[in-house]
Amino acid sequence: MSEGKPITCTAAVAYEAGKPLTVEEIVVDPPKAHEVRIKVEYTAVCHTDAYTLSGVDPEGAFPSILGHEGAGVVESVGEGVTNVKAGDHVIALYTAECKECKFCKSGKTNLCGSVRATQGKGVMPDGTSRFHNKKGEDLLHFMGCSTFSQYTVVADVSVVAIDPKAPLDKTCLLGCGVTTGYGAAVKTADVQKGDTVAIFGAGTVGLSVVQGAHVRGASKIIVVDINDQKKQWSLDFGATDFVNPSKGLKDGQTIVDKLVEMTDGGLDFTFDCTGNTDVMRSALEACHKGWGQSIIIGVAAAGKEISTRPFQLVTGRVWKGSAFGGIKGRSEMGGLVSDYMDGKLKVDEFITHRRGFTDINSAFEDLHHGDCLRTVLDLSK
Ligand SMILES: NC(=O)c1ccc[n+]([C@@H]2O[C@H](COP(=O)([O-])OP(=O)(O)OC[C@H]3O[C@@H](n4cnc5c(N)ncnc54)[C@H](O)[C@@H]3O)[C@@H](O)[C@H]2O)c1
Ligand SMILES: [Zn+2]
Ligand SMILES: [Zn+2]
Secondary structure (H helix, E strand, C coil), rough: CCCCEEEEEEEEEEECCCCCCCCEEEECCCCCCCEEEEEEEEECCCHHHHHHHCCCCCCCCCCCCCCCCCEEEEEEEEECCCCCCCCCEEEECCCCCCCHHHHHCCCCCCCCCCCCCHHHHCCCCCCCCCCCEEECCEEECCCCCCCCEEEEEEEEEEEEECCCCHHHHHHHHHHHHHHHHHHHHHHHCCCCCCCEEEEEEHHHHHHHHHHHHHHHHEEEEEEEECCCCCCHHHHHHHCCCEECCCCCCCCCHHHHHHHHHHHCCCEEEECCCCCCHHHHHHHHEEEECCCHHHHHECCCCCCCCCCCCCCCHCCEEEEECCCCCHHCCCCCCHHHHHHHHHCCCHHHHHHHEEEEEHHHHHHHHHHHCCCCEEEEEEECC
């Protein structure tokens, strides 16, 4: 039994910004009170991991263990943990849910204040790390998850048990991308039957918004992407139209003009899934006067700001944002997993690549290719 003892295992360590990860043996301490040690079975690589590794994230700290789209099995739990037990199949949650803080109790948001400060600093709630390299140096945690390690330790508020029948090599995607986009459509925007919707950026997040809008019965689902390879995927996930703004516009026509023309005055909902602040402006301005809402999901580069003429808001357009799709991880993940198991939520379709864990640096390369939605890594290989 490994319970109560340190575990030596393989992890991919980010020692320095802009450098590949170092795959090496590390030591993972046992979980302290209100902590959970997870044997990570599968993890995908999300753009936020690449963003932090690139060094442009001002909050990125090194050396650290990245990864936040992962699923596995609980190995052991610390004192006082009641929500999961050894053997449970779980998904790590970068948006914690304590059910007790002001945010959790507000009924207005999925943000939770319980572990926010220490999570941002890359340490556990007691201010220390559970990861050490062979030289004895501490390695930082990341987004409260650190799934790029065969074993990880997370706070009990940052993990949810799921149906053990659900395949972990698929459900790991519910840890970020799929949930973020789908939730943004069905929760944050709460798209209704007949609504018109435009999605900028057809990666895993954008296509998940398409899926959510389709499930809700949106009458028009327009995908805007500069990569034509995204057209077929968009249609497969339920889009009704695809526009490539780098070639599908008439002389002098902007993407806003084009969308307004296609929808008799603008859209009920638009979503930015690119992280580009110019795209965010277009997304807002393509909304219908009086009621159109634009939801920002993309993470912009450090220091970037959004702008528009205030008149756009005075005349009734609404700008909002969404983190993790507005989904409360511990209360609502079970519903998403059962929708997936019932065939109502597509997840498998996002997996375009699979690799062994030690090939993780190639998975980061995959992200930059237009033919990749998600690469799933098998931590046993
Ligand atoms: N808010 C959250 O909780 C949350 C969670 C996960 C990811 N994100 C962010 O969401 C964004 C999308 O993530 P993803 O994994 O789907 O990324 P992705 O890179 O796979 O997809 C982005 C898509 O946008 C397209 N694109 C780029 N520039 C464009 C432009 N100017 N106009 C139209 N299309 C353009 C690309 O061709 C690509 O298809 C990222 O910024 C990511 O960091 C946010
Ligand atoms: Zn992510
Ligand atoms: Zn809370």
